Amino acid sequence: MDLRRTVVLGLVGLIGLLMAANAALWLLAPARAAEALAMPLLSGPALSSQMDIGAFFLAGACFIVMALVTRERPWFLAAAVPLLGAAAYRTAAFLLHGAPFLAGMVAVEVVMGAALLLAARLLGRRPGTGS
Numbered sequence: 001m002d003l004r005r006t007v008v009l010g011l012v013g014l015i016g017l018l019m020a021a022n023a024a025l026w027l028l029a030p031a032r033a034a035e036a037l038a039m040p041l042l043s044g045p046a047l048s049s050q051m052d053i054g055a056f057f058l059a060g061a062c063f064i065v066m067a068l069v070t071r072e073r074p075w076f077l078a079a080a081v082p083l084l085g086a087a088a089y090r091t092a093a094f095l096l097h098g099a100p101f102l103a104g105m106v107a108v109e110v111v112m113g114a115a116l117l118l119a120a121r122l123l124g125r126r127p128g129t130g131s
Helices: 001-028 029-036 045-049 052-070 074-098 103-122
Strands: none
Touching: 001 029, 001 052, 001 074, 001 103, 029 045, 029 052, 045 052, 052 074, 052 103, 074 103
16 A cells, blocks of 8 residues: 555544544533534533534444445545535535634534545445455
8 A cells, every 4th residue: 555545544544533532522521522612512402402413423433434444435425425514514604694604613624524535536446346
């Protein structure tokens, strides 16, 4: 494996670890997880809905594990879509609803999503094939 592929593989692994850590943080310390995303921890039924954010991170981590195990393109793409979607929705919240623009968070989501798209191209193979 060449250096470029090794670096991308390491980056995908790091993204997976970050996603898994965030999922665990939502489960074990939701107040800290909410603070890390610049939001208050809600209460009552709203807290139950807010905890769904942990599922976002868990799904991303699981998709990345499947991508790393199978090296199939759809798993890399599945992991990229929620990240790029989050960046799009954050931007829409700014443009359409007056939310502050969280450029740093959008940048992280775009960079991680782009890295997963790159990984799909460099590392991924079509399902059921060796290429």
